[in-house]
Amino acid sequence: MIYEYEIKILSPTVVTERIGKLGYTTHRQFINGSVVRGALLTKIYEDSPDKEELIIKELDKPTFSVSPALFSEEKDLLREIWPTHSLCKVSKTYRKLQESVKSRPIVSNLRYVIEGMGGILERLKASEEKFMKIMVKKYQQTGKREYHPVEFKRVQGAVAHKIKDNVWILQNAKTEPIINIALHRARGAVEPEMFFYYEALLPGQKFKGFISQKGSLLETLSNKEIITIGKGGSRGYGRALLTLKETSTEDILDKMRVDKWKISEGDILVLEAFSSLGLDNSAYIVKGFDSIQSLKLPTPWMEEFGNIKGALRLRLLEPLVGGTGYIDGFSIRTGLPKARIKTLKIGSLLFYKVEKAEGNALEVLTGALTYGLCSLASIGLSHVAPIIEDPFPSPDKFIREV
Numbered sequence: 503m504i505y506e507y508e509i510k511i512l513s514p515t516v517v518t519e520r521i522g523k524l525g526y527t528t529h530r531q532f533i534n535g536s537v538v539r540g541a542l543l544t545k546i547y548e549d550s551p552d553k554e555e556l557i558i559k560e561l562d563k564p565t566f567s568v569s570p571a572l573f574s575e576e577k578d579l580l581r582e583i584w585p586t587h588s589l590c591k592v593s594k595t596y597r598k599l600q601e602s603v604k605s606r607p608i609v610s611n612l613r614y615v616i617e618g619m620g621g622i623l624e625r626l627k628a629s630e631e632k633f634m635k636i637m638v639k640k641y642q643q644t645g646k647r648e649y650h651p652v653e654f655k656r657v658q659g660a661v662a663h664k665i666k667d668n669v670w671i672l673q674n675a676k677t678e679p680i681i682n683i684a685l686h687r688a689r690g691a692v693e694p695e696m697f698f699y700y701e702a703l704l705p706g707q708k709f710k711g712f713i714s715q716k717g718s719l720l721e722t723l724s725n726k727e728i729i730t731i732g733k734g735g736s737r738g739y740g741r742a743l744l745t746l747k748e749t750s751t752e753d754i755l756d757k758m759r760v761d762k763w764k765i766s767e768g769d770i771l772v773l774e775a776f777s778s779l780g781l782d783n784s785a786y787i788v789k790g791f792d793s794i795q796s797l798k799l800p801t802p803w804m805e806e807f808g809n810i811k812g813a814l815r816l817r818l819l820e821p822l823v824g825g826t827g828y829i830d831g832f833s834i835r836t837g838l839p840k841a842r843i844k845t846l847k848i849g850s851l852l853f854y855k856v857e858k859a860e861g862n863a864l865e866v867l868t869g870a871l872t873y874g875l876c877s878l879a880s881i882g883l884s885h886v887a888p889i890i891e892d893p894f895p896s897p898d899k900f901i902r903e904v
Contacts, residue, residue, distance in 0.1 A: 514702035535568035535882015564880030565717030571709035610894035659848035812861030816854035824850020
């Protein structure tokens with residue numbers, strides 16, 4: 503079963519992105535799937551203590567997948583909300599594209615890569631040259647520096663919102679600083695070194711993502727639940743309204759505008775990391791998923807969610823386009839370090855050649871997005887989205903609309 507979930511922030515919420523000398527910086531683009539998973543399991547335990555044994559089993563044998571929740575406002579997930587990929591650029595100049603609001607528009611080179619000739623490296627180089635040529639020509643015609651290529655910078659993994667055809671803008675959630683101090687009970691003065699700074703998401707904002715389940719644990723939840731996410735739950739922070747809405751493969755394909763597309767052997771297929779994608783060094787903790795170099799879909803993890811009527815065998819074409827990072831941490835219960843996982847960052851692109859396509863290949867690709875590729879999807883990692891047609895405008899479309 504597949505759900506589209508929405509989180510509406512009800513009280514200031516701290517979802518930590520990084521910790522610095524001044525305090526906590528929160529995510530403004532999305533809420534990690536691992537944070538949502540923790541909130542769900544906590545809610546289930548609070549409402550149904552008899553489910554404790556199932557929750558403990560969930561830690562070793564996960565039964566549901568959670569994608570990141572992207573900042574959405576009132577936009578429609580996938581149709582009007584998409585994470586920017588590694589071939590996107592954003593204008594450094596704010597432009598009045600909406601009434602009374604200035605925004606930064608986004609442009610993409612991906613269409614030129616898909617339609618190009620030769621190897622991926624040659625296509626990437628040619629696409630960048632084409633971008634430079636088009637934008638310099640527009641700059642010379644208009645004299646407006648905002649069209650000059652140097653006025654654009656790479657943007658990957660950020661949340662983009664569609665405001666009309668061929669116009670996408672960078673969108674961040676709103677935050678506010680919260681400062682707390684600790685008082686000495688006897689003296690009534692401030693305790694030394696007890697100064698806390700938080701950056702918190704403002705109430706009223708919404709985030710959307712996908713949850714898929716193969717068990718029955720989530721059935722204890724109603725369609726609307728009050729959950730607690732992030733830090734400071736005992737002090738009233740992190741209250742949120744969770745809304746679950748059942749969805750289908752057909753609806754997701756329609757939102758991605760690929761429901762009528764055919765996949766054939768020999769095609770080049772582009773996959774975007776919809777969440778951070780675990781690489782080969784994580785294989786020792788992920789059963790049945792050894793490499794992204796030669797990818798067979800559905801993977802064993804995907805097959806556990808149901809009968810997928812299709813199959814794909816894909817061979818990776820070099821290079822990977824995007825950055826890498828690491829995810830690690832410490833167990834609160836034991837204090838021991840967790841396994842360190844090397845990942846491709848959100849928005850990274852993988853170019854594959856289709857070596858074999860059987861049955862309903864689009865259903866397979868939908869599963870890769872909603873179920874994820876492996877068990878790391880249970881903590882919000884390794885979801886990939888197919889890009890059949892680039893959602894973002896190429897330079898020639900961009901200069902006509904903006």
